[in-house]
Amino acid sequence: MMKVWRLPAPSRCALSIDFMSFQRMNPCMALLPLRAAALLTILAAFASLAAPARALVGASPDARFADRVAMVLLRGPGEAGFCSALVLSSRTLLTAAHCVKATRDMAVHYRDASGAPVIIPVEAAVAHPLYRPDAIRARVKSIDVALIRIARPLDPRFAGAALASGAGPAVGEQVILSGYGAAREGDWKSGGELRSVALAVRAPASTVLIWAADPDGAVAGACSGDSGAPIWSADGQTAIAIATWAQAPHGRGCGGLTQGPLLAPLKDWIEETERRLGSGG
Numbered sequence: 001m002m003k004v005w006r007l008p009a010p011s012r013c014a015l016s017i018d019f020m021s022f023q024r025m026n027p028c029m030a031l032l033p034l035r036a037a038a039l040l041t042i043l044a045a046f047a048s049l050a051a052p053a054r055a056l057v058g059a060s061p062d063a064r065f066a067d068r069v070a071m072v073l074l075r076g077p078g079e080a081g082f083c084s085a086l087v088l089s090s091r092t093l094l095t096a097a098h099c100v101k102a103t104r105d106m107a108v109h110y111r112d113a114s115g116a117p118v119i120i121p122v123e124a125a126v127a128h129p130l131y132r133p134d135a136i137r138a139r140v141k142s143i144d145v146a147l148i149r150i151a152r153p154l155d156p157r158f159a160g161a162a163l164a165s166g167a168g169p170a171v172g173e174q175v176i177l178s179g180y181g182a183a184r185e186g187d188w189k190s191g192g193e194l195r196s197v198a199l200a201v202r203a204p205a206s207t208v209l210i211w212a213a214d215p216d217g218a219v220a221g222a223c224s225g226d227s228g229a230p231i232w233s234a235d236g237q238t239a240i241a242i243a244t245w246a247q248a249p250h251g252r253g254c255g256g257l258t259q260g261p262l263l264a265p266l267k268d269w270i271e272e273t274e275r276r277l278g279s280g281g
Contacts, residue, residue, distance in 0.1 A: 013087055013267060019044055042118030048174070059193040063194075065178040065194060065236070068230070068239075069084060069085065070087060070154070071083070071109040071110065072085045072095050072099055072122075073109050073119065074106055078111060081225070082109070083224065083227045084179035084243075085099075088147070089156050090156075091153050091154070092147060093108060094146070094228070094263075095146055095227070096228040097133075097144045097146040098244070103124060104121075108150050113157070120154070126237060128144075128266070144244040144261060145266060147277060161239045162237060162238050163238070168201075168207065168210060169210070170201065171202060172215075173201045173234065174198055175200070177196060177199055177221065177226070177232075177236065178229060178230060179194070179225070179226035180192055180225055180229070182223045197220045199213055207262070210231060210262055211258070211262075212242040212258065228242050229242060229243045239263055241263055242261065242263070244260050
């Protein structure tokens with residue numbers, strides 16, 4: 001059984017955090033007057049061609065992670081959206097559990113070498129058994145992580161990301177967040193381009209969660225559509241965590257604190273679930 005966590009309460013020496021204003025990042029969603037069968041295709045066009053496209057708040061384009069990060073497209077009644085995802089293998093990706101829908105309403109999206117959009121259906125999705133969608137409101141333990149398996153392999157340019165082991169980064173240490181999410185709260189069309197931003201680990205220190213923010217207090221961090229976006233080591237080589245929650249500098253929104261589960265404590269579950277998905281289990 002994997003260890004789970006309770007959201008840490010702020011200590012006297014910690015960065016002041018308003019836990020009630022912390023929000024799970026929604027998948028970037030937009031209401032579209034289209035039939036459900038067309039939503040994923042239309043979303044791919046909007047998310048990838050929006051101009052100017054600025055994913056993440058305060059971020060810049062960064063091609064270093066293009067072979068290890070993809071988009072997860074989502075659809076629902078009259079609406080469509082997306083999350084970000086970390087590539088584990090040619091057919092398995094890791095994202096936030098709150099991004100999981102019925103597999104018929106999910107797909108993985110990227111652009112091939114010619115720039116043409118590629119959409120691959122999801123054939124299986126498994127959320128961590130201890131995921132609780134009401135965790136923040138109920139103040140209960142939860143693991144907001146899921147694995148998805150796609151119907152056919154990704155382009156050969158993709159490579160499985162290396163996952164961190166051992167203790168997480170220390171408070172003050174630099175990390176890099178990379179994702180496809182919105183540049184502004186509520187503006188889903190500002191997402192769709194892979195960008196990254198350097199952040200610093202902030203208190204409260206945790207063995208299961210990471211908190212990160214701009215070291216100089218600038219507006220920077222995750223936003224809607226960055227759910228599942230990887231948080232990397234300072235050298236960009238190892239995935240430390242994924243982003244699942246965000247807070248604005250002064251209340252609800254984006255670009256203040258970014259929070260998510262560390263991956264090292266979850267490696268056993270991730271590896272076992274990936275094996276099970278690969279075997280059809």
